[in-house]
Amino acid sequence: MGTMEDVVQLLAEDGTLRNHEVYSTYLEDLDDAALRDLYRHMALERRFDAEATSLQRQGQLALWAPALGQEAAQTGTIAALKPTDRVFPTYREHAMALYRGISPEELIGTFRAARHSGWDPEDYHFNTYSVVLAAQTLHAAGWAMGIAQDLRTGSLPPQKAEDELVLACFGDGASSQGDIHESMVFASSYQLPMLYFIQNNHWAISVPSSTQSRFPLANRASGYGFEGVRVDGNDVLASYAVARHSAQQIRSGEGPKLIESVTYRMGAHTTADDPTKYRTSEEIDAWTAKDPVARYKTWLQNEGKADEAYFDTVDQEATELAADLRHTVHTMEGIDIDRVFDTVYAEPHRQVETEKAWLKDYEAGFAEEEGQ
Amino acid sequence: MSTAAETSTTTPTTRAMPLAKAINAALREELNADERTLLIGEDIGALGGVFRVTDGLQADFGPHRVIDSPLAESGIIGSSIGLAMRGYRPVAEIQFDGFVFPSFNQITSQLAKIHNRTDGAVSVPVTIRMPYGGRIGSIEHHSESPEALFAHTAGLRLITPSNPHDAYWMMRQAIVSEDPVIVLEPKRRYWLKGEVDTSTPAPDAFTAQVLREGTDATLATYGPLVSVALAAAEVAAGQGRSVEVIDVRSISPLDDETIARSAAKTQRLVVAHEAPTFGGFGAEIAARVSERAYHRLLAPVLRVGGFHMPYPPSSQEHRYLPDIDRMLEALDRSFAYPSPRA
Numbered sequence: 204m205g206t207m208e209d210v211v212q213l214l215a216e217d218g219t220l221r222n223h224e225v226y227s228t229y230l231e232d233l234d235d236a237a238l239r240d241l242y243r244h245m246a247l248e249r250r251f252d253a254e255a256t257s258l259q260r261q262g263q264l265a266l267w268a269p270a271l272g273q274e275a276a277q278t279g280t281i282a283a284l285k286p287t288d289r290v291f292p293t294y295r296e297h298a299m300a301l302y303r304g305i306s307p308e309e310l311i312g313t314f315r316a317a318r319h320s321g322w323d324p325e326d327y328h329f330n331t332y333s334v335v336l337a338a339q340t341l342h343a344a345g346w347a348m349g350i351a352q353d354l355r356t357g358s359l360p361p362q363k364a365e366d367e368l369v370l371a372c373f374g375d376g377a378s379s380q381g382d383i384h385e386s387m388v389f390a391s392s393y394q395l396p397m398l399y400f401i402q403n404n405h406w407a408i409s410v411p412s413s414t415q416s417r418f419p420l421a422n423r424a425s426g427y428g429f430e431g432v433r434v435d436g437n438d439v440l441a442s443y444a445v446a447r448h449s450a451q452q453i454r455s456g457e458g459p460k461l462i463e464s465v466t467y468r469m470g471a472h473t474t475a476d477d478p479t480k481y482r483t484s485e486e487i488d489a490w491t492a493k494d495p496v497a498r499y500k501t502w503l504q505n506e507g508k509a510d511e512a513y514f515d516t517v518d519q520e521a522t523e524l525a526a527d528l529r530h531t532v533h534t535m536e537g538i539d540i541d542r543v544f545d546t547v548y549a550e551p552h553r554q555v556e557t558e559k560a561w562l563k564d565y566e567a568g569f570a571e572e573e574g575q
Numbered sequence: 576m577s578t579a580a581e582t583s584t585t586t587p588t589t590r591a592m593p594l595a596k597a598i599n600a601a602l603r604e605e606l607n608a609d610e611r612t613l614l615i616g617e618d619i620g621a622l623g624g625v626f627r628v629t630d631g632l633q634a635d636f637g638p639h640r641v642i643d644s645p646l647a648e649s650g651i652i653g654s655s656i657g658l659a660m661r662g663y664r665p666v667a668e669i670q671f672d673g674f675v676f677p678s679f680n681q682i683t684s685q686l687a688k689i690h691n692r693t694d695g696a697v698s699v700p701v702t703i704r705m706p707y708g709g710r711i712g713s714i715e716h717h718s719e720s721p722e723a724l725f726a727h728t729a730g731l732r733l734i735t736p737s738n739p740h741d742a743y744w745m746m747r748q749a750i751v752s753e754d755p756v757i758v759l760e761p762k763r764r765y766w767l768k769g770e771v772d773t774s775t776p777a778p779d780a781f782t783a784q785v786l787r788e789g790t791d792a793t794l795a796t797y798g799p800l801v802s803v804a805l806a807a808a809e810v811a812a813g814q815g816r817s818v819e820v821i822d823v824r825s826i827s828p829l830d831d832e833t834i835a836r837s838a839a840k841t842q843r844l845v846v847a848h849e850a851p852t853f854g855g856f857g858a859e860i861a862a863r864v865s866e867r868a869y870h871r872l873l874a875p876v877l878r879v880g881g882f883h884m885p886y887p888p889s890s891q892e893h894r895y896l897p898d899i900d901r902m903l904e905a906l907d908r909s910f911a912y913p914s915p916r917a
Contacts, residue, residue, distance in 0.1 A: 319692035324660070331693055335684050341650055342685070345657020345665075352663060355639050356610050381677075385650035392645055538694065546695040547729050549753035553781075553828040555729070 209419070210465050211445050212435040216493050218501035226444035229283075233443070239509050241282060241439050243517050245274035245496050248298035250521035252470075254528050255311065259474040263532045265316040270297045272437070272469030275495030276402050278302060279442025280370070280464070284450060287328055287366045291343035294332040295402075296372055303327040307528040308535065317537035336373060337380030340399070343371035344386045347395035365454040368396045376407025378423070379415045387459070391427040394458035398449055399424070401461065402436060404468035409481040421463035429459045436466030437495040467493070588774035595628045595765035597739035598704075600773065601746035602629065602666065606636050609664060612750060615642040615651055616668030616704075625670055626706060626765050648674055652681035652703065656689065659699040666750055672707040673716030673886075679724075686755045687730030702749045706762035707735075708799040708849050709896055712889045719886050720850035725757055726826045726859070733826040734780050735759035737801035739769035741824065744777035759826075761799035783830035785837060789819030792843035792906055795834050795860060797823035800847050800897060807902040818906065826856060834860060835867035842873040843909040847897045852880035874912030879905045 213227065214220055221227075233241075252269050259267040270277065277298035281290070290299060300310055309321035313332060320331035333339035347369040353359030359367070373383060378401060390397045401420050405412050416423075424431030430452075434445040442464060449460040467490040471478050478487075503509040544559040592600070605612045614629060620643040623630030633641035644651050648669060655665035669675045675682070682703070689699045709718030725731050732754050736742035742760070749756035778784055786801065787808050796804045801822045808818040819837050823830070838844040844864055846857035861876035879897040887895050 318694065319688075320694070323693070323696040325696075330660075331697075335680060338653060338680060338685050341653020341681065342657040342660060344650070345654035345659070346661050347657070348654055349658050349661030349663055352613070352639065352658070353661070382649055382653060382681075385645070385647040385653065388645045388647060389650050389654055542694065543691065546691045546693075548732070549690055549695070549698050549700075552732070552754075553830070553832075555828075 210433045210435050211441050212438050213441040213444060214438045214498060214502055216498060218498055218505055220440070220502065223444075226441065226448060229444040229447040230440055232447075235508050238503065239513060241278055241443070242496075242499055242503055242509065243520070244278045244282070244298060244302050245439065245499065246517050247521050247524055248274050248278070248301055249496055250525050251301060251307070251528060252297060254525040255314065256470065256474060258529065258532050259314070264311070264314045264474075266473050266475060267314050268295045268473045269468075269470030270295050272467045272490065272495065273402055273404060274298050275439035275499065276436030276442050276464040276466045279439040279444075280400055280446040280462070283443045283446035284368070284370060285366055288368050288370060288450070289343070289346055290329045290370045290372070291339040291346070292330060292332055292372045293336055293339070293374060293377070294334050295374075296332075299372075300327075300329060303329045305329060307524065308531045311528060311532055312535065315532060315535055315537075317535050336377035337382035337386075340371040340373055340386035341382050341389070343369045343397060344389040344393075344395060347390065347397050348393060350396060351393070364396075368398055368450060368453045370398050370400055372400050372402070374401065374407065375403040375405065375412040375415050375420060376410070378420050387424075387427045390459040391429055394456075396453050396456075397459040398446070398453055399459065399461040400446075401463045402466055403463055404436075404466050406468050406472065406478075406482065408472040408476060409478075419463060421461060424459075424461035427459075429461065431461035431463060433463045433465055436464030437493045437498065439495060439499050466495075469494075589770055589772040591768055591770050592739055593766045593768050594736070594739045594742045594761070595626055597743040597769075597771045598628050598746050598760065599630060599632070600771065601743045601750075602632060603635070604773070605664075605666075605747055605750045606632065606640060611662060612664045612666065613640050613642060613658065614666045614668070615644050615655060615658075617644055617646055617651070617670050619643060619668050624668060626762065628704070628760070628765070629668070648676075648678040649681050652678040652686060652701070655701045655703075656681065656686055656699050659701045660689075660697055664700050664702070664750060666702040666704060669703060669705040671717050672705055672719040672721055675705060675721060682725070682731070682755075682757075683728045687728045690754070691730055698753050699755055700750075700753050701755045702746075702752075703755070703757045704746075705757060705759055706765070707759045708761050708763060709886060709889065709892050710763045710799070712892075715886065715888070718889060718892065720848065720881070722759055722826050722848075723850060723854060723856045723859075726829075726856050730755065731827060732756040732781065733759060734824060735761065735798040735826065736824065737761060737764065737798055737822050738767065739771045741777045741780075741822075743771045743773065745780040745824070748780040759798060763799050764802070767802070781825040781828050781830070783821050783823050783825065783833040785819060785833070786822050787818070787820040789817040789841060791817045791841055792845065792909055793819045793821060793834070793837040793841045794845050794847065794902060794906065795821040795823055795837075796847040797826065799849060803897065803899055804847060804902060807899045807906070810899060810903060811906060816906065816910070823860070829859065829863070831860070831863040831867070835864045838864045838876070839868040839871040842871055843906075843912075844872070844876045845879060845902065845905045845909055846876060847879040847902055847905070849881055849896055851883050852878045853883040855880055874909040877905045877909050
């Protein structure tokens with residue numbers, strides 16, 4: 204899987220900041236408030252994630268896919284993009300979703316099986332989660348083709364073109380899917396403004412990333428004719444800087460880029476999984492030492508960027524977010540099946556209407572019996 | 576663009592043309608009508624498609640609206656979905672029926688479900704054009720009829736024209752629909768000529784039509800077998816049997832009412848398609864008509880179709896595909912009811 208030597212890292216595991224001739228310059232754009240905010244988003248996601256895991260254990264959620272350990276990869280990357288850049292997520296981009304302002308209620312409905320997806324992509328420039336992985340990277344390619352079409356028709360003024368790139372997310376597991384290949388072919392052939400963002404969290408449920416690739420995933424980009432870079436996904440500053448750099452190249456018309464974010468899924472694949480069956484405690488300990496949130500907090504403290512009062516405030520906000528999530532889940536009702544009938548098609552469909560009417564009559568029959 | 580527009584408005588409204596040309600005219604009309612309409616597929620540009628259905632369109636509308644795609648069916652449908660999410664109306668071509676399966680996930684798990692899973696927030700008005708069916712003497716994977724697989728998927732619409740006039744209007748209706756629509760094009764009828772009236776719309780694409788009235792039995796079919804059914808009805812008439820012929824036209828939604836009404840009238844129904852009968856769409860029609868017209872039927876609904884085998888080498892397709900004789904044989908079996916013992 205390659206060595207860590209080719210992985211861009213700015214903040215070392217011991218909390219010291221290194222200089223990098225290309226990437227360090229992007230950090231200059233982050234003032235202390237912005238630096239603190241990166242921590243805040245990571246901490247909020249971590250608390251949200253823990254609460255969701257608990258709620259699943261309590262039977263309140265059908266499933267949860269923890270992003271524990273991937274907070275820096277996601278937060279650094281999304282913070283480097285413009286709010287108008289379009290994100291095509293998998294089902295684990297919780298830090299990105301919360302960063303964009305998607306509410307706990309909108310996010311959690313899927314995992315409570317109350318609805319299939321909870322937000323309108325237009326509201327956040329953030330597509331709904333994709334469960335059949337890799338499919339979304341082709342939608343991302345089509346969306347990016349649409350940007351070129353908008354420029355052709357004039358519905359997107361040329362000066363606005365650089366406000367929209369497309370972030371296509373996937374992981375080491377889905378990197379083996381054929382749709383990833385086809386998406387990259389389209390992106391390269393049509394020189395689409397796309398940033399492929401691979402979170403290599405080392406495990407596709409129980410199968411190690413070495414089964415998906417014997418070679419750094421970033422290297423695949425060169426086969427399609429574009430650049431791939433590996434970044435330490437547990438380093439929020441490097442994640443931010445590398446994404447800024449790639450985004451800048453894409454915005455200047457260089458076509459697609461790829462980032463392989465080397466990180467680790469510290470939790471289970473989902474709450475239905477048991478990681479103790481396939482990985483060792485030594486491995487988990489080794490990655491715990493690289494914890495992205497603790498590392499960054501140490502640096503902020505050592506540099507005097509944030510004081511204890513700030514961390515207390517974030518803790519308080521995280522506690523409130525968890526309480527909000529808990530309350531939301533406990534009071535959430537699923538959508539009615541009539542609504543499911545009504546959205547199968549955008550226009551009337553004879554069979555759907557007939558079946559909807561049948562169910563209504565059938566259930567009304569029970570109501571009459573109960574009334575007798 | 577303006578050249579194309581002028582061409583279409585100065586064309587006489589009724590012309591005889593082959594079915595492939597009628598589809599070409601429909602695509603041209605919709606490309607003219609809406610800047611957001613795009614064509615995408617393999618070899619649809621300079622070549623005009625392997626059946627020349629898109630002939631000349633790239634020359635008139637440019638490579639950005641008539642897009643030659645990489646050789647990747649999943650990519651064609653997946654990128655069409657992304658384009659549709661952004662407000663475009665892609666018309667994607669799958670070159671042959673047997674090549675659709677690499678895109679099966681994008682069609683059935685993505686395209687079909689997006690409107691539903693987003694609670695109606697996102698529409699994906701993608702049209703998929705797909706030549707289907709056999710009897711063109713081709714090699715394997717070029718002659719299949721996969722309609723039942725897509726009919727079973729909620730969220731998709733499936734229509735199949737049998738003549739040029741329908742092909743023109745049904746294609747246009749598919750493109751302007753807010754839903755994903757698969758247009759199954761009967762490839763052996765691409766060269767079938769007929770009058771196309773571009774100012775008088777055909778009946779709604781999502782309805783069945785009675786093409787020939789009869790009183791003794793109903794023969795329902797669609798796509799490539801419609802002209803076979805009409806010929807079979809003609810032969811039956813010579814034998815003193817009045818056979819009503821229905822062109823099903825829309826597979827999803829299914830206009831079961833029109834078919835059941837006819838079956839209730841004639842009291843006998845035979846359903847024919849090229850696809851295998853086992854688990855085929857004819858079973859759906861048979862079940863629905865049986866439920867609606869049970870007391871009127873004098874015979875069980877009978878099916879005529881392909882066998883439960885992969886499409887055979889085309890040197891044997893004449894024995895595999897329903898033809899006039901197979902339809903007449905099924906009608907004879909229907910007329911044999913009620914049996915003397917009953």
